[in-house]
Amino acid sequence: MKGLILIYGVAGLGSLAALRSPMIGLFIYVGFAVLRPQGIWGWAGDLSGVSLYVGIATLIGWVLQGFGKTQLGRGKSVVIALGFFFVWAAISAYQATNTDVAYDSLITMAKFVMPFFIGVTVLETEEHSRWMLWVIVLAQGYVGFEMNLAYLKGYNLAGEGFAGMDNNCFGVALVSTVGPALALVMGAKKWWERLLGTAAVLLMLHTILLTFSRGALVGLLVVGLTAFVLMPKRPKYIAALALALIVAIRFTGPQLAERYSSTFASSDERDSSSESRIDLWRDCFDIALGRPLFGVGPANFPVVAKERGWTEGKQAHSVWMQTLAENGFPGVAALFIFFSLTVIKLWPLARMKQTPENRYTVAVATGIITSIAGFMVAGQFVSLAGLEIPYYTAMVGVVLLKTHKLPAAQPATGQIVRTTSPARPRFALHSAR
DSSP: OHHHHHHHHHHHHHHHHHHHOHHHHHHHHHHHHHHOHHHHHGGGSOOTTHHHHHHHHHHHHHHHTTSOOOOOGGGHHHHHHHHHHHHHHHHHHHTOSSHHHHHHHHHHHHHHHHHHHHHHHHOOSHHHHHHHHHHHHHHHHHHHHHHHHHHHTTOOGGGGOBTTBOHHHHHHHHHHHHHHHHHHHHHOOSHHHHHHHHHHHHHHHHHHHHTTOHHHHHHHHHHHHHHHHHSOOOHHHHHHHHHHHHHHHHTOOHHHHHHHHGGGOOTTTOOHHHHHHHHHHHHHHHHHHHSTTTTTOTTOHHHHGGGGTSOTTOOOSOHHHHHHHHHHHHHHHHHHHHHHHHHHHHHHHHTSOOOTTTHHHHHHHHHHHHHHHHHHHHGGGSOOTTOHHHHHHHHHHHHHHHHOOOOOOOOOTTOOOOSSOOOOOOOOOOOOO
């Protein structure tokens, strides 16, 4: 009951505040999107529509404030890519096999696309981006706390999924947050920030293992590898990464190890689940060849799955292959470009020489890259194009891009640098006398 009162209280006050400051409403909306109160306190009452009121108030406040500041700097192309994907999905929905299902999917998509557009225009400083990342990490950390608490009581709720997500989708959601959490730990200047971030990382790591998701495991390995490539090779950073690895290994029991070992099995040793995924991906590609521009429409692969011999409502178990079948080649290309551009443009910031002044920028750029990289790889094994967290971390990435310039290139050793252009000889034309 306390959770119910808290959520309604925060939603009510946040909605009022959002009319004047849409940034406040955005923080609450994103926090609810990650926390999913209905999945934690739904037993106490109906919380399913609480985010809607906050979202509407935030949208109204955004309009009243003149749509924020639209100077996006180097993040402009990232925003355009997502806008193109959304528009293409809308066109695809118009000619979908089942337009009702497609339009419902567009409404769901708008629930994270519109906050993305609002966020890149109202979050104006590095401090704002830091607050947003903390909201995401602490909300997911609390979800991990609840899952671990249930596990200690004898119930592995994470293995069944969370708040409408199955175990695989939930695992990828956690993987997408581990990188930003590690970034906050590495960029923190206060001991209590490091403590909070470390607790969130450990809770999420153990919950990922409890999901029994092989796709999440692959994504987690990508997160670790990307972090190792990007991070400064200093003892404290290597120690933090090693600690996370030790915790993961320590809590991987025999049952988990046996299941995860099949992730990289040969074709002769794959289980029926792995084989069915490959067949599903093949069918997605065949559908796209038949309808290459717009596919069968958003969320329509489960509608046409029966025509391919699958049970009605079957998902393709791949973000990329299902998006290809549903939105065609241009649609999946736009989504891939959106995430890839975010990584490419943030890479120089993550590779900057770290100083006390830019340590947060370097750490967060690294965290966002690891988050998106983990999602992009793990997404090949899970149908989860609508997972909000990667879009919100990309939103923070755009804020970094518009508030920071690329580090100046240093001339190579021995290279002559001209500070002024060479003087040009002047010639006077004299008339003959």
